[in-house]
Amino acid sequence: MHFLPPRNAFLLLSTLLQSVRSSPTPSTHVSISVSPKIQFQEVDGFGASQAFQRAEDIFGKYGLPEVNQTLVLNLLYDENIGAGFTILRNGIGSSNTSTSNLMNSIEPYSPGSPTAKPYYIWDHYNSGQFPLAQQAYDRGLQTLYANAWSAPGFMKTNDDENNGGYLCGVTNEPCSTGGWVQAYANYLVQYVQFYEQSGVKVTHLGFLNEPQFAATYAGMLSNGTQAADVIRVLAKTIKEAGFDIKINCCDGIGWDDQESLMAGLQAGPDPAINYLDTVTGHGYDSAPTYPLSTNKKTWLTEWADLTGDYTPVTFYENGGVGEGMTWANHIQVAMRDAGTSAFLYWIGAENSTTNSALINLLGNEVQPSKRFWAFAQFSKFVRPGAHRIEASSSHSNVTVSSFENQNGKIATQLLNQLDVDVEVGVKVTGVGAGVVVHPYLTNNHHDLEAMASLKTGPGGSFNARVPARSMVSFVTSS
Numbered sequence: 001m002h003f004l005p006p007r008n009a010f011l012l013l014s015t016l017l018q019s020v021r022s023s024p025t026p027s028t029h030v031s032i033s034v035s036p037k038i039q040f041q042e043v044d045g046f047g048a049s050q051a052f053q054r055a056e057d058i059f060g061k062y063g064l065p066e067v068n069q070t071l072v073l074n075l076l077y078d079e080n081i082g083a084g085f086t087i088l089r090n091g092i093g094s095s096n097t098s099t100s101n102l103m104n105s106i107e108p109y110s111p112g113s114p115t116a117k118p119y120y121i122w123d124h125y126n127s128g129q130f131p132l133a134q135q136a137y138d139r140g141l142q143t144l145y146a147n148a149w150s151a152p153g154f155m156k157t158n159d160d161e162n163n164g165g166y167l168c169g170v171t172n173e174p175c176s177t178g179g180w181v182q183a184y185a186n187y188l189v190q191y192v193q194f195y196e197q198s199g200v201k202v203t204h205l206g207f208l209n210e211p212q213f214a215a216t217y218a219g220m221l222s223n224g225t226q227a228a229d230v231i232r233v234l235a236k237t238i239k240e241a242g243f244d245i246k247i248n249c250c251d252g253i254g255w256d257d258q259e260s261l262m263a264g265l266q267a268g269p270d271p272a273i274n275y276l277d278t279v280t281g282h283g284y285d286s287a288p289t290y291p292l293s294t295n296k297k298t299w300l301t302e303w304a305d306l307t308g309d310y311t312p313v314t315f316y317e318n319g320g321v322g323e324g325m326t327w328a329n330h331i332q333v334a335m336r337d338a339g340t341s342a343f344l345y346w347i348g349a350e351n352s353t354t355n356s357a358l359i360n361l362l363g364n365e366v367q368p369s370k371r372f373w374a375f376a377q378f379s380k381f382v383r384p385g386a387h388r389i390e391a392s393s394s395h396s397n398v399t400v401s402s403f404e405n406q407n408g409k410i411a412t413q414l415l416n417q418l419d420v421d422v423e424v425g426v427k428v429t430g431v432g433a434g435v436v437v438h439p440y441l442t443n444n445h446h447d448l449e450a451m452a453s454l455k456t457g458p459g460g461s462f463n464a465r466v467p468a469r470s471m472v473s474f475v476t477s478s
């Protein structure tokens with residue numbers, strides 16, 4: 001539906017060539033060089049969250065017909081039909097109710113003390129996130145990141161899931177009710193256990209969201225030392241429960257904020273960083289443009305345009321914060337310059353007319369934004385287990401990134417950030433002649449459209465045209 005059949009793709013390419021031939025402006029020539037021998041970080045995937053009842057939007061909370069519920073699931077998670085997202089970030093709810101957009105907790109009420117037997121409740125629904133995870137796994141999901149924004153209020157210094165507050169018992173934060181660090185670890189492991197018993201594997205577990213920020217909604221404050229207190233206990237609790245689950249930390253509100261937590265995670269005779277699988281940060285206050293100070297994997301786990309003009313279907317107009325090209329560039333910079341192994345937008349799909357999701361659900365309709373197609377230009381062709389490889393461009397405004405998949409397919413993303421078409425000469429070291437290359441185009445007029453395929457000449461080189469203000473992914477057939 002969103003892909004042109006090859007004949008149309010050929011016509012499209014011919015049309016582009018003709019329009020350029022008759023254009024008075026000579027096009028720019030750019031040389032791109034790709035070297036699979038020089039390998040960087042491993043890729044875990046791409047995705048988004050459906051926390052705070054956005055999962056329920058997908059399941060028709062506001063009346064989306066069943067056929068379009070399936071459509072949006074396919075667009076998000078099916079590799080053949082849509083973006084093939086492989087990471088879902090679930091919110092572990094801390095609320096004692098599920099009114100409005102709140103996520104209900106598995107332990108809504110205090111058992112009275114940290115050592116009393118907790119009253120856990122499992123509804124097999126989890127604000128829509130449990131059935132969503134099942135549907136996503138059915139379509140190829142590989143990674144389920146369960147992330148608590150806050151502990152339940154009764155475990156915190158402010159006795160409230162909202163408005164900041166600390167987990168009782170972390171460094172310098174005592175409570176009259178006692179220390180709740182072990183109880184919180186038990187609670188997080190119980191969440192994983194409920195999912196597992198019901199047939200859904202949680203692969204990664206996190207216990208903080210934007211811990212520098214006292215939000216009016218669920219959230220919890222922490223510095224690196226206090227996060228480390230929890231990580232040590234959580235790691236031990238997971239081990240004792242016999243689970244194979246990876247710990248993430250700390251979803252700092254910006255990349256710099258996450259960087260400032262690293263010292264606390266690395267300090268002491270038993271550094272908490274050793275128990276982490278992945279260091280996670282967001283992009284709001286500061287963008288992921290450099291590697292965090294760690295040799296662990298890093299993920300950009302949340303970022304979105306929450307303030308700009310609503311630009312549902314603009315790939316490029318003026319570089320606006322919600323435009324598709326802007327996000328294609330953010331992803332490329334994060335993967336290339338910050339070395340992230342994953343990139344997640346805030347919300348995948350929701351009923352709203354804002355840029356906070358990749359897909360807008362408008363009444364009965366499903367409206368994928370250009371940001372969605374920019375994500376898909378990466379996620380569909382750069383699969384989990386791929387490695388980023390060396391790639392360079394002769395023009396600083398025609399930017400490149402490249403990845404070699406486990407099956408040997410090389411996916412190279414070119415962003416033409418100029419307002420003229422460019423002729424690119426691409427050379428892929430180590431690839432011989434006669435290899436078929438499939439280009440896919442997204443710009444103001446096209447959504448991840450398959451263009452006529454190309455073939456490499458001697459030395460793995462091929463030539464192509466990339467239209468002005470466009471993104472093209474070139475994918476080798478082997």
Ligand SMILES: *[C@@H]1O[C@H](CO)[C@@H](O)[C@H](O)[C@H]1NC(C)=O
Pocket residue numbers: 095096097109153159160161162
């Ligand atoms: C439910 O949670 C809210 C918000 O943290 C709190 O104000 C309220 O007292 C809680 N209700 C009960 C019955 O615990």
Ligand SMILES: *[C@@H]1O[C@H](CO)[C@@H](O)[C@H](O)[C@H]1NC(C)=O
Pocket residue numbers: 171172223224225226263264
């Ligand atoms: C975190 O805060 C605690 C309590 O205020 C303090 O003792 C500790 O030094 C802080 N850690 C870092 C890394 O700043």
Ligand SMILES: *[C@@H]1O[C@H](CO)[C@@H](O)[C@H](O)[C@H]1NC(C)=O
Pocket residue numbers: 062063064351352353361362363364
């Ligand atoms: C959300 O869903 C309701 C109910 O279908 C609908 O009336 C409303 O227009 C939707 N909101 C948006 C922004 O699409």
Ligand SMILES: *[C@@H]1O[C@H](CO)[C@@H](O)[C@H](O)[C@H]1NC(C)=O
Pocket residue numbers: 065067068364365366367
């Ligand atoms: C589903 O959404 C599409 C837009 O993506 C719309 O054209 C179609 O009418 C919707 N289907 C139904 C049954 O409402």
Ligand SMILES: *[C@@H]1O[C@H](CO)[C@@H](O)[C@H](O)[C@H]1NC(C)=O
Pocket residue numbers: 396397417418419
């Ligand atoms: C290239 O990009 C830079 C930085 O965004 C911009 O200042 C410059 O004008 C661009 N050059 C051209 C030729 O578009």
